Amino acid sequence: MNGRVVNLKGRPLFLVGIATLLILVGLSVIASWHLPSLFAPIYPYTTLMAYNTAIGFIACGVGLLAINNNQWHKVFISILLLWVIGIVTLIDLLTDLNLHTTDWFVFLLHEPPLRNQPISPTTSSMFLLAGAALAFGYIKRGNAALLATLICLLIILIATAAVMGQSFGLLPNFVWLGIKMAPHTVVGLITFALAIIVLRYTAAINAFNRLTVFHRLVTGFIFMSLLFVGIGSIAVLQINSVAAISQQLYSGPLQISNALLRIKSRTSKLNRTAKDIAVAPELAQKRNLPVYIAETETSITKELAFIAQQAPYAAAAEQLQKAFNQWQVLLATMHHQLQAGDIDGYRHLALEDSQDIVQTLEKICDLTIDRAQNEIRRLNDQALITKHHAGNLMMVVILGFLVVGIMVAALITRSLSWQLQKIRTAMLALAQGNTQVDIPFLDHPRDVGDMAKTLKVFAQNIDERNKSTALLAQHQRILEKTNLQLAQTNKELETFAYVASHDLKSPLRGIAQLSTWIEEDLEEQQFAEVNKHTVMLRNRIQRMEKLLDDLLAFYRAGKTDGNLVQVDVAYMAKELFDIQNTKPGLHLELAENLPNFTTLSTPFEQVLRNLFSNAIKHHDREQGMIRLSCTTLPNQFYRFSVCDDGPGIPEKFQQRVFGMFQTLKPRDELEGSGMGLALIRKIVDTYGGTITLESEGRGCCFHFSWPQHITKDQKDD
Incomplete structure (x- = not known):
């Protein structure tokens, strides 16, 4: 039920072990029947199992092995053999056909058996159930596994009832025709049933769990109803047993005892009357002896006829009848003597011969009454024992009914609660x-299956809602990014407007002024000044071209960065420095831990080139040093540092230098557009890095972070 995970690895070995045990038990019993002298020590015990029962055990074992090996033809043969044994034996025992199934195998024996042991009808019935268990147990799943398990439980209950009835006397002796099951038969059948249960336990639980709630309740109700019917049947057997004992008591010894007491009473009264007449002959007319004798003879003859009908007392009735016949002859002789006036002869017969016969009659009656009384006491004892057994049986039945009822209720409740708990977890x-949670019981019909299907719909709705939410969030992020880019673009446009209105106008105004000066010089024919002003004019034009080129580079930064390539930072830095260095006294120092990694070469090279150019251009001495080093940051970034020993940058100008068109010296003194550091900052920001400036007094260090790994999405962005 829960359920519950069952280890399957040991099942085949367990099944093979039980099958082998059943086959060995059957073969040993058959060997004992064939060789009683060889198996003399165990013969009285093994042959408690009938010959055909042993064959049934072998069929059970072969059937289990065939199930384990998936051999249906062998399973079918085993089922057929079990059903033939069970059906034919029941027909033989419960009908008048007299098939003599017990003697079928006698002709196979070398010598007549020491005992003639018939198969029990209980065993025959369980062979039929065992065949059904093999048939359903061969199917590995579905309701067949559940039926196989229930049949095996029924086999166990019947076998347990047989043990209780036979070992503890809880059932009447005439149940199942008084034929008992051998102990090893009971153990073997229970073991067989347990093997099927262990084999199909999981499949049976799964099949039970797949039933609807109504069908589970109906199954439990039917099982309890069958149990109730069984209990009622046992109670009826007990009532029939008590009724049979009462019937025996009433129709047998009690009636015999009463009849004998009546015979004894009438004989005694007639004998007393005859003796009274012998003492006082004048009483003969008053007592009317012939009539009294005739009435007594009629009554005693009727009582003797009744006693003669009871087989156990027929011999006693015959003895009484013989003695009574002698007394009848003597009474007739006594009456003739009395009529003839032979008082002395009458008195002699009445007081001597008649007394001997009467004593004989009374002695026979007393012995028969004692016998009847013993039978009455035996039946009373049997009734008391039956009553005691009935009390014990009711205690066992009530306890068993409660235990089984609780187990059935617990099974149904546990099955439902386990499924509901799984649904609740989902x-x-x-x-x-x-x-993405697994929805259980989607393949179950109705009830729990409907709940699972409903939950699946909820999961799909939630999934769709989550997808919509994620898509909305993605659109929101894209919108925010677009807004950020738009704001940045607007800021750049504002800067560009400032440049266009100020920085770009400045060279133009200078060009216009120089052209005016050249015109004036030409009019005055001052050609030396013309050459000077022409050089200054070209410088203004070149400055303006440089400004426009740098501006274009700034706006293109991060947009045409090429492909991912393997970059050796030390090699790249050395090449860039050698190309740009115009001061022989400057040299480059490279740290030992510079990485070799895959990145976008163009933007990374552009950052290094501008930093080297800036350091070389602003260095104020002929001798100096520029150093490149690297450290690894914990957030998957490298931190590169470009340091020089130049004049440094005052603190008040350290944030200003990253702006567009910002220079610390006049352009006439140091040619430049003021776009280099702004360009570097934009490139570094594009790839998620940062750039900072560190300068205290002389010397300056630019630190910028660069990702160790650039993804395709970052490249595309």
Whole structure:
């Protein structure tokens, strides 16, 4: 039910072990029947199992092995053999056909058996159930596994009832025709049933769990109803047993005892009357002896006829009848003597011969009454024992009914609660947003299956909602990014407007002024000044071209960066420095830990080139040093540092230098557009890095971070 995970690895070995045990038990019993002298020590015990029962055990073992090896033809043969044994034996025992199934195998024996052991009808019935268990147990899943398990439980219950009835006397002796099951038969059948249950336990639980709630309740109700019917049947057997004992008591010894007491009473009264007449002959007319004798003879004859009908007392009735016949002859002789006036002869017969016969009659009656009383006491004892057994049986039945009822209720409740708990777990997972949780019982019909299908719909709805939410969030992020880019573009446009209105106008105004000066010089024919002003004019034009080129480079930064390539930072830095260095006294120092990694070569090279150019251009001495080093940051970035020993940058100008068109010296003194550091900052920001300036007094260090790995998305962005 839960359920519950069952280890399957040991099942085949367990099944093979049980099958082998059943086959060995059957073969040993058959060997004992064939060779009683060889198996003399165990013969009285092994042959408690009938010959055909042993064959049934072998069929059970072969059937289990065939199930383990998936051999249906062998399973079918085993089932057929079990059903033939069971059906034919039941027909033989419960009908008048007299098939003599017990004697079928006698002709196979070398000598007549020491005992003639028939198969129990209980065993025959369980062979039929065992065949059904093999048939359903061969199917590995579905309701067949559940039926196989229920049949095996029924086998166990019947075998347990047989043990209780036979070992503890809880059932009447005439149940199942008084034929008992051998102990090893009971153990073997229970073991067989347990093997099928262990083999199909998981499949049976799964099949039970797939039933609807109504069908589970119906199954439990039917099982309890069958149990109730069984209990009622046992109670009826007990009532029939008590009724049979009462019937025996009433129709047998009690009636015999009463009849004998009546015979004894009438004989005694007639004998007393005859003796009274012998003492006082004048009483003969008053007592009317012939009539009294005739009435007594009629009554005693009727009582003797009744006693003669009871087989156990027929011999006693015959003895009484013989003695009574002698007394009848003597009474007739006594009456003739009395009529003839032979008082002395009458008195002699009445007081002597008649007394001997009467004593004989009374002695026979007393012995028969004692025998009847013993039978009455035996039946009373049997009734008391039956009553005691009935009390014990009711205690066992009530306890068993309660235990089985609790087990059935627990099974149904546990099955439902386990499924509801699984559904609840899935619901909680969905409530927490886990739409990928496995929805259990989707393949179950109705009830729990409907709940699972509904939960699946909820999961799909939540999943769709989450996808919509994620898509909305993605669009929101794109919008925010677009807005940020738009704001940045607007800021750059504002800067560009300032440049266009100020920085670009400045060279133009200078060009216009120089052209005016050249005109004036030409009019005055001052050609030396013309050459000077022409050189200054070309410088203004070149400055303006440089400004426009740098401006274009700034706006193109991060947009045409090429492909990902392997970059050796030390090699790249050395080449860039050698190309740009115009001061022989400057030299480049490279740290030992410079990386060799895959990145976008163009933007990275542009950053290094501008930093080297800036350091070389602003260095104020003929001798100096520029150093490139690197450290690894914990957030998957490298931190590169370009340091020089130049004049440094005052603190008040350190933030200004990253702006567009910002220079610390006049352009006539140091040619430049003021776009280099702004360009570097934009490139570094594009790839998620930062750039900072560190300068205290002399010397300056620019630190910028660069990602260790640039993804395709970053490249595309």
